[in-house]
Amino acid sequence: MGKWSRRAFISLGVLSGGALVLGIAIRPGNRAKKVKGFIGNKDETVLNIWVKIARDNTITVIVPHAEMGQGTHTTLAMMLADEMDADWSKVKVMEAPSDKEYANYALAKGFILENKKLPSFLTDTLNGTFLAITKQMGLQITGGSTSVRFTGTYAMRVAGAAVKEVLMKAAADLWKLPVEELQAQKSHVLHEKTKQSIPYASLAESALELKQDVNPRLKSPDEYTLMGTSPKRLDAPSKVNGTAYFGIDVKLPNMKYASIKASPVFGSKLKSVDKAAIRSMKGVHKVISLETAVAVIADSYWLASIAINKLPITFEDSSKASISQNDIYKMYLECFEKANKDGDQIKDVYKGDMANTFLVDEKQLSAEYRVPFLAHATMEPMNCTAHMHDGICELWLGSQNPLGFAKSVAEVLDIPIDKVKVYNQYLGGGFGRRSVPDVAIQAALLAQEVDYPVKLIWSREEDIRQDHYREANISRFKASLNQEGMVTGWENQFMFKNEPAEAPHIPYAIENQFIHYTETENPIPWGFWRSVDSSMHGFFTESFMDELAIKANKDPYEFRREHLKDSPRHLKVLDLAAEKANWSSSLPSNWGRGISIHKSFGTIVAQVVEVEIIKGKVKVHRVVCAADPGYAFHPDGFVAQMESGIIYGLTAAIYGEINIENGAVVESNFHDYEMLRMNECPIIESYIISSDSFPGGAGEPSTPGIAPALTNAIFSATGQRIRELPIKNYQLEMSKEVIG
Amino acid sequence: MNLSINKKNIEVDVDPYKPLLWVIRENCNLTGTKFGCGIGQCGACTIQLDGVAVRSCLTPAQAAEGKEITTIEGIALNEDHMHLLQESWIEEQVPQCGYCQSGQLMSAHALLSKNSHPSDADIDEAMSGNICRCGTYPRIRRGIKRAAELMILDTNAKSKSHGEME
Ligand code: FES
Ligand code: FES
Numbered sequence: 001m002g003k004w005s006r007r008a009f010i011s012l013g014v015l016s017g018g019a020l021v022l023g024i025a026i027r028p029g030n031r032a033k034k035v036k037g038f039i040g041n042k043d044e045t046v047l048n049i050w051v052k053i054a055r056d057n058t059i060t061v062i063v064p065h066a067e068m069g070q071g072t073h074t075t076l077a078m079m080l081a082d083e084m085d086a087d088w089s090k091v092k093v094m095e096a097p098s099d100k101e102y103a104n105y106a107l108a109k110g111f112i113l114e115n116k117k118l119p120s121f122l123t124d125t126l127n128g129t130f131l132a133i134t135k136q137m138g139l140q141i142t143g144g145s146t147s148v149r150f151t152g153t154y155a156m157r158v159a160g161a162a163v164k165e166v167l168m169k170a171a172a173d174l175w176k177l178p179v180e181e182l183q184a185q186k187s188h189v190l191h192e193k194t195k196q197s198i199p200y201a202s203l204a205e206s207a208l209e210l211k212q213d214v215n216p217r218l219k220s221p222d223e224y225t226l227m228g229t230s231p232k233r234l235d236a237p238s239k240v241n242g243t244a245y246f247g248i249d250v251k252l253p254n255m256k257y258a259s260i261k262a263s264p265v266f267g268s269k270l271k272s273v274d275k276a277a278i279r280s281m282k283g284v285h286k287v288i289s290l291e292t293a294v295a296v297i298a299d300s301y302w303l304a305s306i307a308i309n310k311l312p313i314t315f316e317d318s319s320k321a322s323i324s325q326n327d328i329y330k331m332y333l334e335c336f337e338k339a340n341k342d343g344d345q346i347k348d349v350y351k352g353d354m355a356n357t358f359l360v361d362e363k364q365l366s367a368e369y370r371v372p373f374l375a376h377a378t379m380e381p382m383n384c385t386a387h388m389h390d391g392i393c394e395l396w397l398g399s400q401n402p403l404g405f406a407k408s409v410a411e412v413l414d415i416p417i418d419k420v421k422v423y424n425q426y427l428g429g430g431f432g433r434r435s436v437p438d439v440a441i442q443a444a445l446l447a448q449e450v451d452y453p454v455k456l457i458w459s460r461e462e463d464i465r466q467d468h469y470r471e472a473n474i475s476r477f478k479a480s481l482n483q484e485g486m487v488t489g490w491e492n493q494f495m496f497k498n499e500p501a502e503a504p505h506i507p508y509a510i511e512n513q514f515i516h517y518t519e520t521e522n523p524i525p526w527g528f529w530r531s532v533d534s535s536m537h538g539f540f541t542e543s544f545m546d547e548l549a550i551k552a553n554k555d556p557y558e559f560r561r562e563h564l565k566d567s568p569r570h571l572k573v574l575d576l577a578a579e580k581a582n583w584s585s586s587l588p589s590n591w592g593r594g595i596s597i598h599k600s601f602g603t604i605v606a607q608v609v610e611v612e613i614i615k616g617k618v619k620v621h622r623v624v625c626a627a628d629p630g631y632a633f634h635p636d637g638f639v640a641q642m643e644s645g646i647i648y649g650l651t652a653a654i655y656g657e658i659n660i661e662n663g664a665v666v667e668s669n670f671h672d673y674e675m676l677r678m679n680e681c682p683i684i685e686s687y688i689i690s691s692d693s694f695p696g697g698a699g700e701p702s703t704p705g706i707a708p709a710l711t712n713a714i715f716s717a718t719g720q721r722i723r724e725l726p727i728k729n730y731q732l733e734m735s736k737e738v739i740g
Numbered sequence: 741m742n743l744s745i746n747k748k749n750i751e752v753d754v755d756p757y758k759p760l761l762w763v764i765r766e767n768c769n770l771t772g773t774k775f776g777c778g779i780g781q782c783g784a785c786t787i788q789l790d791g792v793a794v795r796s797c798l799t800p801a802q803a804a805e806g807k808e809i810t811t812i813e814g815i816a817l818n819e820d821h822m823h824l825l826q827e828s829w830i831e832e833q834v835p836q837c838g839y840c841q842s843g844q845l846m847s848a849h850a851l852l853s854k855n856s857h858p859s860d861a862d863i864d865e866a867m868s869g870n871i872c873r874c875g876t877y878p879r880i881r882r883g884i885k886r887a888a889e890l891m892i893l894d895t896n897a898k899s900k901s902h903g904e905m906e
Pocket of ligand 1: 774775776777778779780781782783784785786795796797798
């Protein structure tokens with residue numbers, strides 16, 4: 001499945017006119033027995049599909065998400081263990097197998113319901129509906145900051161609470177005592193009066209015979225014992241001693257290594273390859289031609305990569321070969337003009353009386369911003385190990401959607417999906433990149449040609465040049481201000497719309513708004529990139545808001561406050577960031593301070609950045625980040641994600657640009673697609689507000705706001721407004737006049 | 741060719757120009773050392789040759805002959821005890837995806853072995869060759885500082901107990 005979004009579910013006919021259609025409902029009931037075969041061994045009781053108990057009272061939580069650094073294995077296990085009152089020191093995690101029984105119904109539920117409460121008698125039927133949809137879609141995705149929000153809320157907590165209830169009932173039956181007199185604690189059921197205690201493991205088999213409630217009572221925050229605390233990540237030890245096993249570390253008997261080169265111009269077909277050029281190389285086994293790429297198989301990856309670089313390869317000409325970066329921007333501008341002329345802009349938000357506001361309020365401002373294409377550059381280059389045998393295709397890799405990958409590979413190889421086995425490993429970074437199955441398909445096609453397992457590794461050059469990119473975009477604004485310096489009209493036009501839908505929407509109370517966009521064919525492969533549309537709209541809207549503040553002659557923080565009067569949640573976050581950053585204190589000369597606020601994936605984040613301009617370049621000293629995720633289930637993990645998202649966004653703001661020339665990517669490795677390094681990393685302070693709203697995401701929401709806070713800070717230091725990223729392309733000059 | 745890795749002698753039959761990175765991963769089956777860029781830009785492949793941090797993706801196998809190679813698998817004190825640096829990494833909850841961390845730890849380890857009191861500038865200097873795409877830099881910095889403090893305590897404790905014994 002290409003896109004997983006709320007809209008994708010809706011288009012499946014699940015939601016029609018806002019109502020849930022129960023056409024394909026089945027009641028799934030407890031599927032523990034169905035899955036026992038592949039997740040449990042004989043010494044374990046599988047209580048429901050998300051949890052099993054071993055004889056020694058060890059509890060294993062089965063998590064349907066990939067661990068790519070965000071700590072999701074630990075946090076989800078905590079959510080289940082807390083509801084279950086499990087002994088945390090004896091809890092383990094196992095990633096769910098890529099079997100369709102593990103299609104993640106909680107995601108469908110999360111996307112569709114968006115925290116709407118359902119009548120409880122419907123829950124079971126609806127879970128069946130959601131399961132049916134997710135099976136059909138091959139949905140087992142990690143992305144969109146969904147794991148804690150949806151899986152945690154709809155699957156883990158419910159499973160933990162339901163299991164606890166049946167364990168307690170089983171104890172009550174055994175002791176012939178009323179269940180109300182019993183207590184659950186540290187993986188035991190206790191009866192205080194008689195001082196009896198029994199481990200969960202001894203109750204598991206009889207508990208399995210009892211029906212688990214689909215709407216068990218969940219704990220209220222004051223009853224949490226694990227949620228809201230920060231136990232150490234379960235994966236940390238293996239990640240400091242070299243034993244953590246990533247896709248690239250897989251080793252199988254008789255395995256050989258493959259390197260690959262795909263057409264630099266996206267989608268060009270292979271024309272010819274002169275195999276003779278490497279025939280004499282010892283240890284090189286085979287050259288395999290794919291439709292748009294060539295691969296070499298050798299005894300070592302090093303040999304394979306030397307060989308592929310020696311191979312003379314030619315690709316067919318393609319109409320895309322003439323496209324360059326400026327043509328793409330030109331095309332966008334033409335789309336704007338045409339849409340505006342024909343009046344067929346796609347309306348995203350339309351409210352108030354736009355035509356009049358620009359007539360009445362004479363103070364007006366227009367601006368245009370640009371952002372370039374961006375690659376993901378996960379630290380672990382793309383790779384996949386594949387073995388075809390006995391009609392089965394086995395795949396080892398790190399994937400953000402193992403089940404979806406199995407489905408894609410099955411389609412390409414034209415074999416049934418249950419003949420494709422995906423063994424998911426740790427992901428050396430995901431950021432959206434590992435939701436595209438391209439490398440898995442390539443590896444499967446190579447494995448089809450040989451009778452041994454093949455490990456295909458992409459060079460970093462291939463990784464940068466064959467990505468699915470965050471698109472380049474242009475965003476144009478026009479706004480009007482009244483006498484009091486309040487914004488009365490807001491018009492915004494940009495290209496494309498993906499997820500999240502609210503990315504270009506502003507939290508500010510502005511009466512007249514027209515936000516619109518145009519779709520056209522994007523000639524460059526597109527992919528989910530950390531925070532997706534918000535990665536640019538955060539920069540666009542918060543830069544323009546800053547420009548308006550200057551135009552209105554107001555302090556950028558106060559100006560935002562005045563427009564957030566009706567949004568208490570936003571206001572609180574903004575105030576906290578400003579307060580912790582000591583917003584109104586003075587700074588040395590050559591220094592500047594900038595602010596931003598953006599909500600994405602359910603979490604509101606405000607940031608204040610302090611910079612110094614040194615010899616025309618920016619030095620980022622400090623970032624103060626305040627966030628309201630509703631509730632942080634693992635506060636330290638949440639803070640780690642804030643830091644991570646900020647640094648990812650800083651890299652993009654300062655350095656990130658993928659340029660297209662003659663239909664191909666110019667950049668190739670870390671020397672020209674640069675990353676922020678230790679010596680450039682600012683001090684980052686993060687503060688969490690728990691507003692008790694429905695849980696928001698952690699992995700993405702801090703990325704959108706860093707670029708505008710940074711460029712706003714540069715403006716306050718220099719008077720230079722950065723309207724196009726990245727910042728490295730500017731020589732920053734100190735302004736003669738003092739600003740603000 | 742004879743190599744000494746983590747104080748063990750290993751005989752490998754490889755092209756002398758094969759980069760150590762691939763010799764270590766493919767021929768010696770030690771996969772803690774990672775491939776990130778292949779051109780000396782990212783530090784994921786950092787190991788030590790005679791205690792000096794080097795990029796194994798650019799170091800031909802023959803350059804390691806007669807030298808002691810140390811990889812991430814070789815810095816723990818013994819099977820049950822991690823190095824203080826590794827423990828500090830867990831204490832500060834440094835790793836996210838974890839892919840860069842072997843290289844980070846090998847650079848940090850080399851730094852601490854010649855400088856027990858690194859300043860922020862020393863840390864910048866020693867660690868800026870190691871990219872972390874997950875942005876764990878603030879925690880790496882804290883991890884190094886914590887380890888440095890613990891190591892000083894540790895040496896003090898050891899020299900004190902030595903003193904008492906004499
Ligand atoms: S792989 Fe050696 S420095 Fe990147
Ligand atoms: S922890 Fe993921 S790259 Fe450093």
